[in-house]
């Protein structure tokens with residue numbers, strides 16, 4: 001399919017009988033694709049920052065994990081999730097998953113320095 005789109009093309013496609021039979025679903029999916037792209041970009045930025053944190057911690061002999069900080073982050077995100085009608089349990093699991101990956105990265109940075 002060419003990148004040519006817009007009204008003229010759409011009208012011709014419909015007239016030819018090859019219109020998308022599920023254009024509502026297609027529109028939902030376009031939005032999902034945009035949101036997934038935003039999530040990836042946000043995660044990429046988060047991991048760039050945590051990489052800098054990992055180097056800082058390694059350079060200052062700080063432990064990779066900070067459980068007190070994590071407790072505050074989880075409480076805050078659970079509260080934000082509830083207010084946004086998102087499952088707080090899911091939000092905590094998601095943050096835990098991300099933070100655990102960050103801790104592994106921090107450990108690798110420290111190990112490489114030893």
Ligand SMILES: O=C(O)C(=O)C[C@]1(C(=O)O)C=C[C@@H](O)C=C1
Nearest residue numbers: 053064065066067069070099102
């Ligand atoms: O804030 C820190 O100290 C970090 O290393 C970042 C981070 C995070 O990903 O948010 C990761 C590990 C720590 O246990 C707490 C938080």
